[in-house]
Amino acid sequence: MAQNTIPESHRDLLDGEFATLATVGEDGYPHLSEVWFVTEGDQIALSLNTARQKVKNLETEPNCTLLILDLANPYRYLEIRGRADVEPDPDLEFARTVGAKYGSDLAVHDAPGDRRVVVRIVPARVRAVDMSG
Amino acid sequence: MAQNTIPESHRDLLDGEFATLATVGEDGYPHLSEVWFVTEGDQIALSLNTARQKVKNLETEPNCTLLILDLANPYRYLEIRGRADVEPDPDLEFARTVGAKYGSDLAVHDAPGDRRVVVRIVPARVRAVDMSG
Numbered sequence: 001m002a003q004n005t006i007p008e009s010h011r012d013l014l015d016g017e018f019a020t021l022a023t024v025g026e027d028g029y030p031h032l033s034e035v036w037f038v039t040e041g042d043q044i045a046l047s048l049n050t051a052r053q054k055v056k057n058l059e060t061e062p063n064c065t066l067l068i069l070d071l072a073n074p075y076r077y078l079e080i081r082g083r084a085d086v087e088p089d090p091d092l093e094f095a096r097t098v099g100a101k102y103g104s105d106l107a108v109h110d111a112p113g114d115r116r117v118v119v120r121i122v123p124a125r126v127r128a129v130d131m132s133g
Numbered sequence: 134m135a136q137n138t139i140p141e142s143h144r145d146l147l148d149g150e151f152a153t154l155a156t157v158g159e160d161g162y163p164h165l166s167e168v169w170f171v172t173e174g175d176q177i178a179l180s181l182n183t184a185r186q187k188v189k190n191l192e193t194e195p196n197c198t199l200l201i202l203d204l205a206n207p208y209r210y211l212e213i214r215g216r217a218d219v220e221p222d223p224d225l226e227f228a229r230t231v232g233a234k235y236g237s238d239l240a241v242h243d244a245p246g247d248r249r250v251v252v253r254i255v256p257a258r259v260r261a262v263d264m265s266g
Contacts, residue, residue: 018207020200022155022163029214030155030163030198033262034207065163067153071204074151074167081162129166 003126006042010078010128013068014039017102020067021046023057023084031057036106037066038098044080046119047095047106055117058084066121075132082121094118136259139175143211143261146201147172150235153200154179156190156217164190169239170199171231177213179252180228180239188250191217199254208265215254227251 006014021035031054037044044066048055058064062084070076089095095106095116107116139147154168164187170177177199181188191197195217203209222228228239228249240249 020153020165020202022165022198024157024161024163028157028194028196029258030157030196032153032155032165032198032200032212034200034202034210061161063161063163065155065165067165067167069153069167069202071207074204077167079165125162 004123006078006080006123006126007128009130010076013070013076013078014044016068016071018069018071019044020069021054022065022067023054024061024063025053025057026060036098036102038101040120042123044121044123045094045098046121047089047098047116048119049110050115050117051111055086055119058086058119062086064121073132076130079127079129080121080123081125082123085120085122087118087120089116089118092116137256139211139213139256139259140261142263143209146203146209146211147177149201149204151202151204152177153202154187155198155200156187157194157196158186158190159193169231169235171234173253175256177254177256178227178231179254180222180231180249181252182243183248183250184244188219188252191219191252195219197254206265209263212260212262213254213256214258215256218253218255220251220253222249222251225249 066080199213201211
């Protein structure tokens, strides 16, 4: 089932803690990593350090994909494709919003001079999968 | 830590049941799905139905990436990039090898006339992540 909204059957996955973010590198390879996220309606928002390869990839290719897996039942997941909208977070206000969800200071491992951005992914195509039936 | 072999610290993940396969579509978006896999040394091998979008993507762009997540500790995972080597599996011999791992008949949901291929991913770059420390 493909659409651009997240169906009721899979909305509980938005309460999860981990998403797999896939960006595409200049070498053509998908770059995958686990990320923390918060939701703003159907949008997924991430706080990322601009020194990371995934942010560099998004600057040249904003089309990206998130997979949110039901860790207790990996036959069930959401695949969300969308364009990444990247905005600066100079005062780390958004990083604190994400940190509040996880009880963590996101910037604690950032190096001096590192910058953080808000990456918002507006769903263009949502695939809700459940192969556990 | 990036290399082209799978380090001892993460080899247990090869005993897992699920991997996230990322291919790149003609629209530039990464396509992500959960797949079953078996290992042949450091190679990961999949049995895929050629009707699936991921196989079509691999035919035009064989560079792909697998993420194998520790479902019990999602701070720990392997990201494996490599070129997909796709070979026919006309007698479904390899599909049965994968099916033996999962106690399942992979072809049971295939439509009449569907074909299966063996997709082997030879690691070109392995990133072993553990952020749980």
